[in-house]
Amino acid sequence: DADVTQTPRNRITKTGKRIMLECSQTKGHDRMYWYRQDPGLGLRLIYYSFDVKDINKGEISDGYSVSRQAQAKFSLSLESAIPNQTALYFCATSDLYENNEQFFGPGTRLTVL
């Protein structure tokens, strides 16, 4: 089984709809991240969390919110989706002591029509 899972893997939705992307991990890591990937722009950080009580904005948090329901779960919400939020979304985890590596989920392809 994969260490970091994301659901759904693909999603098509309409402008104005509320969408939640979910991330779960079995690595036991405290730190979790949400990134967005756009062609020609690389990956950009949306939100990150260093433990259940710690939530921080990244460089492009406008239009997004997150919830850290448990150490293993970190959800990203788009309260009212818009077409320019069409992108590939990645969840990642890391541990303080695991060589600073971040482990990525398989990604969620989101299309907002």
Place this chain on the structure above:
Amino acid sequence: AQTVTQSQPEMSVQEAETVTLSCTYDTSESDYYLFWYKQPPSRQMILVIRQEAYKQQNATENRFSVNFQKAAKSFSLKISDSQLGDAAMYFCAYRTPTGTASKLTFGTGTRLQVTL
């Protein structure tokens, strides 16, 4: 703020040949980490190699090696004996030392094609 620049949007290499992907970064920190990630068509992000800034020795992982020039803030990836499976997007990434501000900053990526 830290920035990472990959100036080669696309590169091409023949199978069995060697290719070098460029990456430069801007930081005022003296201690940090650098990474190269590979993203094949499956879109999974795969760590290729990492370099700690305090280490002078260049990291090597099988056919992958880096040329880390700290003063020049340059971190290039060399792929030797290129294989068809190396075809992918490659992202350079920077990370501050472990701590409350520790998070990855990515470059815009280089798409590598491998031809027969």
